[in-house]
Amino acid sequence: MSDALPRSAEAGGSAPPRSAAVVAVLAFAGIVVSLMQTLVIPIVPELPKYLHASASNTAWAVTATLLAAAVATPVVGRLGDMFGKRRMLMVSTVLLVSGSVVCALSESLVPMVIGRTLQGLAAAVVPLGISIMRDVLPAEKLAGSTALMSASLGVGGALGLPSAAFIADNYSWHVLFWTSAALGVVALALVMTIVPESKVRAGGRFDLIGSLGLSAALVSLLLAISKGADWGWTSATTLGLFTAAIAIFLIWGWYELRTGKPLVDLRTLARRQVLFTNLASVAFGFSMFAMSLVLPQLLQLPSQTGYGLGKSMMTVGLVLAPQGLVMMGMAPISAAITKTKGPKITLMLGAVIVAAGYGLNILLMSEVWHLILVSCIIGAGVGFAYGAMPALIMGAVPASETAAANSLNTLMRSMGTSFASALAGVILAQMTTNFGSTALPSENGFKIVMAIGAGAAVLAFFLASFLPRRRTAATAAPTAGDTAEPAAVAATS
Known part of the structure; x- marks a missing residue:
C-alpha cells in the first residue's frame, strides 16, 4: 500500500x-x-x-x-x-x-x-x-x-x-x-x-528555465501593479512592465507545454475543477483585501469628517482581531459542509456570506461595532471559502503534485489582493474630500470599494458554479513520478 x-x-x-x-x-x-x-x-x-x-x-x-x-x-x-x-x-x-x-x-x-x-x-x-x-x-x-x-x-x-x-x-x-x-x-x-x-515524491528534474520564466513574469506584473500608482499608470515604465509580463507569460506557457517535467503542469491547471477553483481564488483574494483596506482607514480617519471614527492603530487591530478568530472557528463547520455537501457548495456559501457582509457594510459604517460585525461576517465567509479551496485542488491532482498545486492556488489569492490594492488605491485617490488643506478619501469612495468587494464575491460565486457537480477526492495517490489522475470517489453536491 x-x-x-x-x-x-x-x-x-x-x-x-x-x-x-x-x-x-x-x-x-x-x-x-x-x-x-x-x-x-x-x-x-x-x-x-x-x-x-x-x-x-x-x-x-x-x-x-x-x-x-x-x-x-x-x-x-x-x-x-x-x-x-x-x-x-x-x-x-x-x-x-x-x-x-x-x-x-x-x-x-x-x-x-x-x-x-x-x-x-x-x-x-x-x-x-x-x-x-x-x-x-x-x-x-x-x-x-x-x-x-x-x-x-x-x-x-x-x-x-x-x-x-x-x-x-x-x-x-x-x-x-x-x-x-x-x-x-x-x-x-x-x-x-x-x-x-511524507514519502510521496514527484521525481524528475527541477524545471529551472520554467521557474526563472515564471519568476520574471510575476515580478514584472506585480511590480507594475504595486508601483503603478507611484510611477503613473500610463508611464513608460509601468506599461513596459505590463507588456513584458504578458510576453514572458506567453513564452513561458509555450515552454511549459513542451517540457517533460514542467514547473507547472498547465494541462492539470486546465482541468475544470482546478481552473475554476483558481479563478474563484483570485476573486476571493480581491474581495478579502478590499475589507482590509477600507476598514482600517474608516477607523483612523478624523471623526470631524463625519464618517471617520478617529481611532488609533491599536484600536484598528482590536476591531479586526475577532475576524481571525471567526475564520478559525469556521474551519470545522466548513469541513462538515464539505463532507456532506461537497467543497463546491462550501465555496459558494462562503461567497454569498462575503457579498452579504460587504452589502451590510455599505449601510453600517458609522460605529465601531458596525465594523466589528461586518469584519466577522466577511471573515466567516472567507473561512468557508478558504477551507473549501484546498479540498477542491487536492481532489483534482495527484498526490505527487499536491504542494505545487496548493502553492499555485495560494499565489492566485495573492494575485487577487494585489489587483484589489491597485484598483482600490486608484478609486480612493480619485474620490476625495477636502479636510482642511488635506485631501482624504471620501465616504462614497469607500462605499464604491465595498461594492466592488461585494461584486468580486458574487463573481467568485459565479465561477464556483462551473465546478463539477460531484465532489471528487483522491483515494489512491500515485507513486513518485506517476502523473496519472487520482482515483476518485464521488458524492453529490
Missing part, C-alpha cells in the same frame, strides 16, 4: 495519536508566517525616519516581500513535491527567521529590504502544510485540518495587527522583528520534533 494513503486506511480507521499535534504545529507555522506579513504595518508611516530614507524608497520594505512571496510560492511548492515537503517547510522557516534577524538588526534601507525579501521567501509554508496533511493524516481528519491550515493566513493577519501595534507603541520597532524571529525558531523546533516527512 502506498505511503501516501491516509493512515486510517492502514490502521482500520483509527487515527494516529500524533495527528492532532501535527495539525496544531502546521497551523502554528502558518500563523507565524502570516504574522510576519502584518508586523510591519504599524510602522510603515515611520519607516522613513527609522531608515533615513524617503517614503517612496521605504515602500520597498513592503513591495520586496510581495515580490519574493510571489516567486517563492510556486517554486518552493514544486521543490517540496520533488525533495520533501517537510524539508522545504523547514527551509522556508529558516528563511523567515533569517530575514527577521536581518530586519531586527537593520538601521538603514538596504538591509531592511534584504530582510523583508528573505521573509517573503517563506510564504509557501501554508500550502506546504496543507500538502503534508494530505499525505500523513487520516482521511476523516483531512477536511477540517486543511480548512484550519488555510484559515491560518487570515488568523495570523488579524491577530498580528493589534500585537504589532502594541509592540510598536511601547517598545523599539526592532522588537517586532525579534518577536518574529523567536516565533519562527519555535515553529522550526516544533516542525522538526513533531511533523513527519
Whole structure:
C-alpha cells in the first residue's frame, strides 16, 4: 500500500495519536508566517525616519516581500513535491527567521529590504502544510485540518495587527522583528520534533528555465501593479512592465507545454475543477483585501469628517482581531459542509456570506461595532471559502503534485489582493474630500470599494458554479513520478 494513503486506511480507521499535534504545529507555522506579513504595518508611516530614507524608497520594505512571496510560492511548492515537503517547510522557516534577524538588526534601507525579501521567501509554508496533511493524516481528519491550515493566513493577519501595534507603541520597532524571529525558531523546533516527512515524491528534474520564466513574469506584473500608482499608470515604465509580463507569460506557457517535467503542469491547471477553483481564488483574494483596506482607514480617519471614527492603530487591530478568530472557528463547520455537501457548495456559501457582509457594510459604517460585525461576517465567509479551496485542488491532482498545486492556488489569492490594492488605491485617490488643506478619501469612495468587494464575491460565486457537480477526492495517490489522475470517489453536491 502506498505511503501516501491516509493512515486510517492502514490502521482500520483509527487515527494516529500524533495527528492532532501535527495539525496544531502546521497551523502554528502558518500563523507565524502570516504574522510576519502584518508586523510591519504599524510602522510603515515611520519607516522613513527609522531608515533615513524617503517614503517612496521605504515602500520597498513592503513591495520586496510581495515580490519574493510571489516567486517563492510556486517554486518552493514544486521543490517540496520533488525533495520533501517537510524539508522545504523547514527551509522556508529558516528563511523567515533569517530575514527577521536581518530586519531586527537593520538601521538603514538596504538591509531592511534584504530582510523583508528573505521573509517573503517563506510564504509557501501554508500550502506546504496543507500538502503534508494530505499525505500523513487520516482521511476523516483531512477536511477540517486543511480548512484550519488555510484559515491560518487570515488568523495570523488579524491577530498580528493589534500585537504589532502594541509592540510598536511601547517598545523599539526592532522588537517586532525579534518577536518574529523567536516565533519562527519555535515553529522550526516544533516542525522538526513533531511533523513527519511524507514519502510521496514527484521525481524528475527541477524545471529551472520554467521557474526563472515564471519568476520574471510575476515580478514584472506585480511590480507594475504595486508601483503603478507611484510611477503613473500610463508611464513608460509601468506599461513596459505590463507588456513584458504578458510576453514572458506567453513564452513561458509555450515552454511549459513542451517540457517533460514542467514547473507547472498547465494541462492539470486546465482541468475544470482546478481552473475554476483558481479563478474563484483570485476573486476571493480581491474581495478579502478590499475589507482590509477600507476598514482600517474608516477607523483612523478624523471623526470631524463625519464618517471617520478617529481611532488609533491599536484600536484598528482590536476591531479586526475577532475576524481571525471567526475564520478559525469556521474551519470545522466548513469541513462538515464539505463532507456532506461537497467543497463546491462550501465555496459558494462562503461567497454569498462575503457579498452579504460587504452589502451590510455599505449601510453600517458609522460605529465601531458596525465594523466589528461586518469584519466577522466577511471573515466567516472567507473561512468557508478558504477551507473549501484546498479540498477542491487536492481532489483534482495527484498526490505527487499536491504542494505545487496548493502553492499555485495560494499565489492566485495573492494575485487577487494585489489587483484589489491597485484598483482600490486608484478609486480612493480619485474620490476625495477636502479636510482642511488635506485631501482624504471620501465616504462614497469607500462605499464604491465595498461594492466592488461585494461584486468580486458574487463573481467568485459565479465561477464556483462551473465546478463539477460531484465532489471528487483522491483515494489512491500515485507513486513518485506517476502523473496519472487520482482515483476518485464521488458524492453529490
